Amino acid sequence: MAEPLPVTRFNPWPTTIFTILSALAVLFLLPTLGVLLSSIKTTREISMGELWSLPASLFLGNFAEVLGNPAVHRYFLNTLLVTLPATAVSITLGALAGYVFAKLPFRGSNALFLGIVAGMFFPPQVILVPLFRLFNGLGLIDTLWPVIIVHSALGLPICVLMMRNFFATVPNALREAAIMEGANEWQVLTRVVLPLSLPALAVLATLQFTWIWNDFLxxxxxTQSDNKRTIMIGIVNLKGQYSVAWGVQGALSLVASLPTLLVFLFFQRFFIKGMTMGAVKG
Amino acid sequence: MEQHNRFWRIALLGLPLGLFGLFVVWPLFSSFYYSFTDWNGFDTNYSFVGFDNFAKIATDRLFLQAAINTTIWMAAAIILPTTLGLMLALLLDSRVAGARVFKSIFYLPICLSAVIVGQIWTWIYQPDWGLLNTIISQITGEKFKYAWLAKPDTALWSVIVAWSWQQTGLAMVIYLAGLTAIPGDLLEVCEIEGASPWQRFRRVVLPLLAPSTVVVVALSVINSLKGFDILYIMTGGGPFNSSDTLAMHMYNESFKKYLMGYGSAISVVLFLIALAIIGLYFRQLRKVDRIYG
Structure with a gap:
């Protein structure tokens, strides 16, 4: 066997490509960098037009202001109280439905599956008014419940899609063997199939967490009262309070993005996989 | 055995279907119902107004403006991130040093909230110390002060640029996934046969990427139809409705003016547009499947 020749695909000049990519990368990073820079500068520095230059000294007052604000604590807690249960519920229910679609299909189950998946594509505005009326009637407006419930329900299309596709790759023989041994479907799902599906669960957890955390609509x-708002609404609310305190706004944005940034940094592989899988199979 | 399967199907599907039916499917259908009423969001009483709301849509100048803006927004959302994403994917696919780092940089904006993206870009367009005006001032040598987001001529396009910045990474990863499926020997053969890089791209790579393109375009259209958060943050649809979209218009009519019946009618129109696009998408997907599957 000869050594495989190095594959040159399009451009025989790797240096040129590297330079172009570097320039684009800088351009792409600039906006984010601006927030980072603003968060460590004083308001005076920024309003004098110094936002985009490197700081002379590190100023941590903005972060102190943000982290010491009790409203920010409240927003964070509310966002966690929405994101964690909604992520867990949508994935759990997605796994239950995905198992039926993959391992116990019935007449019309494919149409039902496609119907649920199609839910991913519709603008949420389509169901706004009826849901508002429903939760208003239930007396749940201005609580976190409707946000949790709606995110759980709207997360189902992607969760069902991904769990079903993943379960489909688990050999049927495994299920049959377990049934022969006297296991029921619940035991097959929880003891045999789910432990094999950890990658799919990780993908969904990262996707759902990010989407729900970042949601604004x-x-x-x-929610209406300030102590029921989530962090993304909170940022907008606090704009009045910190109207020209650009640095505080920058620090606030960073703190608010920190959970999703951490998820992104540590689970990027899952995240990208999920985005492409969901997109390509959809 | 069949009996046994039926029990488990019902037991496992019950909760998910119940949740989905109650909070997604049922509201979808009641949207149609409310679109024929004049409900104001609070009173328990409302009356049926027939097709009045839809007649109003036909004469609503703001609806027309929003529809035009949504079309521009969608066209730009297809062309800009798709082209840029394809370009980045091709560059990254050439086994350049540091590809992983580059990939992360281009992909990073996707994990940011629309609220944050909106805020970042509001700063870039800030008239006094924003990055854009700072750069223009540096180049021209005179103080440049243009309020990009406050002028009807530039508001919509300024948001479109911010949106494209966030969406490009998504197009890039989908194209990268598509590129890995193209066999390297195929391109080598083309090269040996004397095909120029442009010919190889135009005649071999691009056609083979058709399935990815279908996905990217469909996603762009669907995501742009949902376009709301970033506009809400950056312009609120203004100035003078110059950056209003249908999603934005629906929100304003329903939750600012409390014309929930009329808002429902707008949402029905949105639904029908989405339905048409999804129909086209699935047909196209099947066609691509038949050719390349």
Missing amino acids: WPLIF
């Missing part, structure tokens, strides 16, 4: 519709 549903808490905007369903």
Whole structure:
């Protein structure tokens, strides 16, 4: 066997490509860098037009202000109280439905599956008014419940899609063997199939966590009082209080993005996989 | 055995279907119902107004403006991130040093909230010390002060650029996944046969990427139809509705003016547009499957 020749695909000049990519990368990073820079500068520095230069000294007052603000604590807690249960519920229910679609199909189950998956594609505005009326009637407006419930339900399309596709790759023989041994479907799902599906669960956990954490529309519709708001709404609310305190706003944005940034840094592989899988199979 | 399977199907599907039916499917259908009423969001009483809301849509100047803006927004959302994403994917696919780092950089904006992206870009367009005006001032040598987001001529396009910045990474990873499926020997053969890089791209790579393109375009269209958060943050649809989209218009009519019946009618129109696009998408997907599957 000869050594495989190095594959040159399009450009025989790797240096040129590297330079172009580096320039684009800088351009892409600039916006984020601006927030980072603003968060460590004083308001005076920024309003004098110094936002985009490197700071002379590290100023941590903005972070102190943000982290010491009790409203920010409240927003964070509310966001966690929405994101964690909604992520867990949508994945759990997605696994239950995905198992039926993959291992116990019935007449019309494919149509039902596609119907649920299609839910991923519709603008949420389509169900805004009826949901507002429903939760208003139930007396749940201005609580976190409607946000949790709606995110759990709207997460189902992607969760069902991914769990079903993953379960489909688990050999049927495994299930049959377990049934022969006297296991029921619940035991097959929880003891045999789910332990093999950890990658799919990781993908969904990262996707759902990020989407729900970042969401703006549903808490905007369903909550009203300040102590029920989530962090993304909170940022907008605090704009008044910190109207020209650009540095505080920058620090706030960073703190608010920290959970999703951490998820992104540590689970990037899952995240990208999920985005492409969901997109390509959808 | 069949009896046994039926029990488990019902037991396992019950909760997910119940949740989905109650909070997604049922509201979808009641949207149609409310679109024929004049409900104001609070009163328990409302009356049926027939097709009045839809007649109003036909004469609503703001709806027309929003529809035009949504079309521009969608066209730009297809062209900009798709082209840029494809370009980045091709560059990264050439086994360049540090590809992993580059990939992360281009992909990073996807994990940021639309609220944060909106805020970042509001700063870039800030008239006094924003990055854009700072750069223009540096180049021209005179103080440049243009309020990009406050002028009807530039508001929509300024948001589109911010949006494209966030969406490009998604197009890039989908194209990268598509590129890995193209066999390297195929391109080598083309090269040996004397095909120029452009010919190889135009005649071999691009056609083979058709399935990825279908996915990227469909996602762009669907995501742009949902376009709301970033506009809400950056312009609120203004100035003078110059950056209003249908999703934005629906929100304003329903939750600012409390015309929930009329808002429902707009949402029905949105639903029908989405339905048409999804139909086209699935047909196209099947066609691509038949050719390349």
